Amino acid sequence: MWALLRRPGRCRLFGVSDLDTQPAQQRCIGVFDSGLGGLTVVRELVATMPAEDIVYLGDTARVPYGIKSLVTVRRFASEDAAFLMRFSPKLMVVACNTASAAAHESLISQCPMDVVDVIRPGVAKALSLTDGTIGVIATEATVSSGAYQNAISALSPGRRVVAVPCPLLVPIVEEGRDENDPIVLAVLSDYLRTLQRCRPGALILGCTHYPLLVGPIGKLMGPDVQLVSSAQAAAQEVQRRLLRAGMENRRSGDGFLRCFTTDAVERFARVAQRFCGRRIDQVEFVGTDELAASFEYKTE
Numbered sequence: 001m002w003a004l005l006r007r008p009g010r011c012r013l014f015g016v017s018d019l020d021t022q023p024a025q026q027r028c029i030g031v032f033d034s035g036l037g038g039l040t041v042v043r044e045l046v047a048t049m050p051a052e053d054i055v056y057l058g059d060t061a062r063v064p065y066g067i068k069s070l071v072t073v074r075r076f077a078s079e080d081a082a083f084l085m086r087f088s089p090k091l092m093v094v095a096c097n098t099a100s101a102a103a104h105e106s107l108i109s110q111c112p113m114d115v116v117d118v119i120r121p122g123v124a125k126a127l128s129l130t131d132g133t134i135g136v137i138a139t140e141a142t143v144s145s146g147a148y149q150n151a152i153s154a155l156s157p158g159r160r161v162v163a164v165p166c167p168l169l170v171p172i173v174e175e176g177r178d179e180n181d182p183i184v185l186a187v188l189s190d191y192l193r194t195l196q197r198c199r200p201g202a203l204i205l206g207c208t209h210y211p212l213l214v215g216p217i218g219k220l221m222g223p224d225v226q227l228v229s230s231a232q233a234a235a236q237e238v239q240r241r242l243l244r245a246g247m248e249n250r251r252s253g254d255g256f257l258r259c260f261t262t263d264a265v266e267r268f269a270r271v272a273q274r275f276c277g278r279r280i281d282q283v284e285f286v287g288t289d290e291l292a293a294s295f296e297y298k299t300e
Helices: 037-049 069-089 098-112 121-129 140-145 147-155 169-176 182-192 193-198 210-221 230-245 265-276 290-300
Strands: 029-033 052-057 092-093 114-116 134-138 163-164 200-207 227-228 257-261
Touching: 029 037, 029 069, 037 052, 037 193, 037 230, 037 265, 052 140, 052 210, 069 114, 069 140, 069 290, 092 098, 092 230, 098 140, 114 290, 121 134, 121 147, 121 200, 121 227, 121 230, 121 265, 134 140, 134 147, 134 193, 134 257, 140 147, 140 163, 140 193, 140 227, 147 163, 163 193, 169 210, 182 210, 200 210, 200 230, 210 227, 227 230, 257 265
Parallel strands: 029 052, 029 092, 052 257, 092 114, 134 163, 134 200, 200 227
Antiparallel strands: none
């Protein structure tokens, strides 16, 4: 059972000095996304490492990142990470494919802890499943960045990659539409037409919102196409790194999940249960001005 914490009014942040005295094993994992999709990563983290404390930031006021310029996404990602660094996490997870594509390298320079993105783990998993074509569905910004294509080429030169932008899927999922909704099926049928023709050996769900659509995607692509969840692959990479560094939390009980959103708290709590697989009753608000102030403070 996760203990969910809430403070009234504006967010009161712990100072880094308050948390730096904690042993590394007891520190939290910081996770951020443009909205709710990153909670699919949280769901996988809790399934594999239930003892870990997690602080999650969903920047719902500025979702989706996937239609914004890479410069803007880098700025948002830097602000998100700076906010989470107030909690002195032992590891940072960029649970947004667009932010991973645009800002992974800059975040590594910005953050004093390990940074796990959701692109490279997904690529490694897909390459382990097939010697054939790799399909990718992702946001416009992620596809145009070439992040998946470059990551696949670096590990498997000459491998054919078919990447398809799917700009409507994030808003559809954030709206809370069911996977069998006629609008969802119509949009997916249109986006997947090219991939249905090329029959990839594996299809990377290159956005952490997309695991909620795995049912209809699987039906449309057929049983011969193996689906790769970037959320699941990222959680497995987090576990690997913590175990390698001896930083896993060894407590016997479950950790807590502390959620922040930059927009409507009630809506976040209501829709988030689809992503987490359980009800979330309490969520805290943090304004985008506070995110910007966190980044300005860290760069002073």
